[in-house]
Amino acid sequence: MIAQDFGFFVRESFIGMNRSRLMTFIAMATIAVSLIVFGFFLLLTVNLNNFTSLLTEKLxxxxxxxxxxxxxxxxxxxxxxxxxxxxxxxxxxxxxxxxxxxxxxxxxxxxxxxxxxxxxxxxxxxxxxxxxxxxxxxxxxxxxxxxxxxxxxGSEIAKRVESFSQFAKGAGLVLVLLLGSSTLLIIVNTIRLTVLARQEEISIMRLVGATNLFIQLPFLIEGFIIGVIGAVVAITTLSIGYNWLGDTIVASVPFMPLVFQLKQLMFIYCIVGVVGTFIGMLGAFISVSRMLRYQL
Amino acid sequence: MIELKQVHKNYDNGHVALEDISLVIGRNEFVYLIGPSGAGKSTLLKLIFRSELPTSGEIIIDRFLLSRIANRQVPYLRRSIGMIFQDYKLLPRRTVYENVAFALSVMHFPRKKIRRQVCHVLELVGLEQKMDRMPHQLSGGEQQKICIARAIVNNPPILLCDEPTGNLDPDTSWEIVQLLTKINARQTTVVMATHDTEIVDGIPKRVVAMEKGRIMRDQQLGGYIE
Known part of the structure; x- marks a missing residue:
């Protein structure tokens, strides 16, 4: 693919998003909210792990x-x-x-x-x-x-912390999966609206011999942009929220071993970002592929 | 160039669209495909364009054996076939120039070459003065010329025309068909489905007459009526 095509694809994807502004906004917001919950559970899990391992060490x-x-x-x-x-x-x-x-x-x-x-x-x-x-x-x-x-x-307390952290991990996982699939559904439908809006254009593209990849790319870029913006919103909210919550907790319970290492937090935020981007692109991919399959 | 061997096409609802069609169209031929509505002309063109698959039989286009090519090869087949339609199928929100250039962008042509070829082809169809207009600002005949320009901009060896003059007045229809013969003279095989008797009789070419999914007549320099 030549570099000049890339500009073409990016332009096309912005045209697509502009055409269905409301749904694009809703998709971004859904990704952001789901990622915030996802990130929250990641942070909770990391802290619980940290807490239990400290306890076990002291055991x-x-x-x-x-x-x-x-x-x-x-x-x-x-x-x-x-x-x-x-x-x-x-x-x-x-x-x-x-x-x-x-x-x-x-x-x-x-x-x-x-x-x-x-x-x-x-x-x-x-x-x-x-x-x-x-x-x-x-x-x-x-x-x-x-x-x-x-x-x-001191086994009793360790046991309780352990079982609580198990529960939190399980519940977090279930919630994240649920949220992930509902987010995916919303993205699929959002992008499908833009796909449908451009159905005529797509059929003309096929007419003049466009490959599937050529047709898909603008939509994938659209999904990517939606994912990235959703992720940026989520990460910003998470980091501000976590710092605020952390400060509040530490102010009232000084010995609470909260994770504040930049490296670990960055890692979590990276996961959140990657997951958001991935969901955005996967959603776009699913909706376009479905569309392409039914049209010869 | 185009070869159909015992092609049948049945639709899922049981309707028989084509029955035992065998047809050979050579390089640089100009063929009228005539017959009443529902005779199977459009279906035949769709099969050649591979937007539909035959129920049985074999179709060979240029170097492609249509029953053997994978879906992902279809775009490459279509790059060697230009197609024009009764309803033009233009992108409404793009200029004349962009509508034609689009076909070349899809094939990853470099921008300079796109510019050169689009200008050239618009000159050929006589729209070089109107390349920055939007399609809806132009007449039907001019829109059909954009469609033709888009179909031939990459010099495909085959041009399929599905009722290209169906929506046009007689004078404009003449102009369009003149243009098609000009394109035919540039080493392009042209297959034109039509039921415009005046044109078929006025510019005699090979005629393939169809009725109820069958070929009834195949005649060099034939008229609309035998």
Whole structure:
């Protein structure tokens, strides 16, 4: 295809959009709205993933050991645990270090003085490789009652966050698919209106020997432009909205681990842009191909 | 150039449009296709143009075997066939020049060459002074000339004409047919469907007479009535 043809196609596509202004506007707005919802769910998913992975990282199992144990018994127990499957890391925490840490952390609360001497036992801090392995691991470790006084772990909250993020991902996916197909339908119909408006022109093009590609290109460009404009509107709205929402949340819940890295956000906005453009072009392609198929 | 072998065309509703048509049209011939409405003249032209497919039989155009070519090759077949119509089929929102140039844009001609060829062909049909007008500002005869110009602008070896004078007064019809014979003299095969007796009798050429989907007569330099 020669470069001069390109100008021809672009001109043709603008003529087409100008001829059905209202539908073109509606198509752009629909793409924008769907992409905003899509982008919102992407942002939500990224944040939930970030949140759960932070939690899982912090998910430690703490084994509080019996006071009666000797150093060598502790050493021996530690080695036994280390050989178990699914353990990511284990660290021995000396009761004196733990006490120093505790004193440092809770100095302001004034309980240090009341307690007096160190009440803490020795403990072992242990991380598992997979979150799902925690429960069986804990019940297994509890059986070592000669060594273990108590096992503490924060599984409940992790489970809840995990299941919520699963749900959000599923719901998001369903919603995105629904929105995506309805957007596609609207684009198909919008472009079909411009195709129908130019049916005569198309049949004359075929008459003088235009290839299908030649006929399709102006419409594909039209779909592309509709998609891009819809995507730009969506991305602008999303980034302004997310920053505003983020600031509001952080202002009231300061430790909320929201994703603000430019790289990650840019990635999401890129996905939104690509999806919008793709839907625009796919819609155009479907409506023109349908039209071309019925006409010899 | 154009060859039809035992071509049948039935429509889905059972109507038989063409029955056992065998016809050979040589290079640079001028052929009138005559007969009453519904005789199958237009259907025959549509089959040659491959806007419809025969129910059975074989059609060979130039180097194309129509039953064998894929849909995506059809545009290339059509570039070697010019077609003109009773109702001109012009783009209403484009100038005379653009209407003709359009045919060449579709074939990816470079702009300079388009300019040159369009001017040349408009001169041939006598519309070079009106190339910036819109079709509706011109008379029927002039619109038909635009249509002819568009059909021959890329010098196709075949020109099909479906009742080209159907909407025109006798004087203008004469002018159009004179133009077609001029084009025929430039090494173009012309097939013209018509029921204009005056023209067929006035400019004798080969006549193929059709009735009810069959060829009744095929005569060199024949008149409208045998």
């Amino acid at each position: 430690e199992v703490r084994l509080f050991l019996k006071h009666s144990l000797t150093r060598s018994e502790i050493k021996e127990f530690q080695d036994r645990i280390r050989r178990l499957n699914g353990i990511k890391s284990i660290t021995f925490v000396d009761r004196d270090d733990a006490w120093a840490e505790f004193q440092k952390n809770y100095k302001s609360m004034g309980i240090v003085g009341t307690v007096g001497k160190n009440p803490l036992p020795h403990s072992i801090s242990l991380h598992v490789q997979k979150e799902a392995a925690i429960e069986p691991m804990v019940s297994y470790l509890k059986k070592f009652d000669y060594y273990v006084d108590d096992v503490v772990y």
